[in-house]
Amino acid sequence: MQKHFIEIDGARMSYVDQGQGFPVLLGHSYLWSAEMWRPQVEALSQHLRVIVPELWGHGDSEAPPATTQSISDLARQHLMLLDALDIDRCHLVGLSVGGMWGAELAAEHPQRIDRLVLMDTYLGAEPQATRLKYFALLDAASTAGSFSDALLDIIVPIFFHAGGQTVPEVREQFRLDLKACSAETIRQSLYPLGQVIFGRPDRLARLAELAGQRTIVICGDQDIPRPPEESGEMSRIIGCLAAQVPNAGHICSLENPQVVNDFLLNWLPRKG
Numbered sequence: 001m002q003k004h005f006i007e008i009d010g011a012r013m014s015y016v017d018q019g020q021g022f023p024v025l026l027g028h029s030y031l032w033s034a035e036m037w038r039p040q041v042e043a044l045s046q047h048l049r050v051i052v053p054e055l056w057g058h059g060d061s062e063a064p065p066a067t068t069q070s071i072s073d074l075a076r077q078h079l080m081l082l083d084a085l086d087i088d089r090c091h092l093v094g095l096s097v098g099g100m101w102g103a104e105l106a107a108e109h110p111q112r113i114d115r116l117v118l119m120d121t122y123l124g125a126e127p128q129a130t131r132l133k134y135f136a137l138l139d140a141a142s143t144a145g146s147f148s149d150a151l152l153d154i155i156v157p158i159f160f161h162a163g164g165q166t167v168p169e170v171r172e173q174f175r176l177d178l179k180a181c182s183a184e185t186i187r188q189s190l191y192p193l194g195q196v197i198f199g200r201p202d203r204l205a206r207l208a209e210l211a212g213q214r215t216i217v218i219c220g221d222q223d224i225p226r227p228p229e230e231s232g233e234m235s236r237i238i239g240c241l242a243a244q245v246p247n248a249g250h251i252c253s254l255e256n257p258q259v260v261n262d263f264l265l266n267w268l269p270r271k272g
Contacts, residue, residue, distance in 0.1 A: 001034060001041055001052075003060050006084055008077050009067045014060035015081065016052040019045030022114075022271050023090040025082070026052045027098020029120075029159070029251060030197055031178065031190070033059035036095070039257035040264060047270055048091075053081055055097065057189020064193060071097075071200050075104035082112065091268045095119040095253060096226065097197050107209040115268050116215040120223050120250050122230045125202040130225065134198045142191045145183030152178060161222040161249040170254050204237060212239035216267065220248030220255060 001016045016034045018041055028036045034052040044050045055074075056064035067073055078101060082090065092113050094102030099121025106113040126134070137155060141147050147155065156175050160166060181190065219231040221244040228244055235242035243263070248255035 001038065003034075003054075005060070006081065008080050008084075009065040011056065011065040012062045013056070013077075013081065014054045016041060016050070017085075019047070019049045021048045022269070023049040023051055023085075023087050024268060025078070025087075025090050025092045025102075026050065027078070027092070027094035027102050028052065028055065028058070029096035029098065030055065030193065031058070031155075031159075032174075032251070033177075035059075036251060037253055040093075040253055040261060043261040044264060044268075047265070048268065051081075051085070051087075051090075053078060056193060057185055063185075063188040068193070068196065070196060071100045071203070072104055072108075074101035074196075075108060078102075079105055079109060079112070088112065089114055091115040091117070093117040093119065093264065093268075094121060096121050096250065099123075100197070100200065100203075103207065103210065104203065106215075107206045110209075110211065114214065116210060117264065117267070118215065118217045118231075118234065120219045120226045120231075120252060122226050123203045123207055123234060124230070125200060126198045131198050134194065138191050138194045138198075141186050145186060147178045147181060147186075149179075158224055159250045161220070161247060161255060162224060163222070166247065166249075166255045170251075204234070207234055207237040210238050210240070215240040217242045218245060218252075218260075218263070220245045220250060220252035222247070222249045223252070225250055 003014045026037045034054050037052050041050050054061040092102045099118040106116045152175050217231045217235040231242050245252040245256050245259050253260050
């Protein structure tokens with residue numbers, strides 16, 4: 001996937017722009033990159049223009065600019081990307097933090113989003129127990145300037161089916177990528193962004209502003225950090241459909257890509 005670059009809020013953001021037709025914006029998970037969406041880019045770009053921005057400090061994007069203080073700031077920055085690319089209206093598929101800023105963008109600017117797919121995400125505040133756990137993991141990585149094997153033994157399984165048998169090569173590559181993170185990336189990008197993501201306020205009320213008939217909430221049936229109960233709660237507030245991806249955890253786009261691809265190809269119109 002070829003990367004393009006653009007300046008947003010004074011920092012360089014990288015993004016993939018592949019295919020032609022009606023645009024669809026894919027937002028990836030914290031600690032991942034555009035690679036998380038590779039199977040979907042390959043499938044969707046046969047029919048749609050697929051744009052995958054990389055989160056600050058992830059992939060080839062620079063560290064977050066000082067203006068990145070909240071999920072709302074991330075939504076504003078991605079709206080700036082759409083403006084820069086002269087995209088008036090698009091579909092938006094956001095997984096994890098991609099769904100957090102994606103829902104904010106759709107609620108704030110409904111005229112810009114045609115179909116919204118919220119995947120393995122939650123607009124409520126992070127539950128206290130997991131928030132404290134994640135902050136402790138971030139503190140440990142920031143202090144050490146690296147992800148130790150002990151930390152990776154905790155972090156990596158969070159993103160996958162608890163059974164541990166799915167996509168072993170993807171799990172191993174994810175572990176290697178985190179292990180290769182520099183102290184600078186951890187301290188200047190992953191740590192501050194983690195504080196924003198896991199310290200977010202409760203925004204569930206905003207979901208009621210979304211168009212129920214044009215929104216769907218999806219999650220892996222074995223998602224650990226964002227369990228199906230949360231998706232069900234959000235779908236009830238929105239008044240939209242909810243669905244589960246079988247045999248998949250948090251990164252269902254890679255654990256069960258065929259089901260995700262088939263769903264997106266069926267549910268996203270080729271025209272706005």
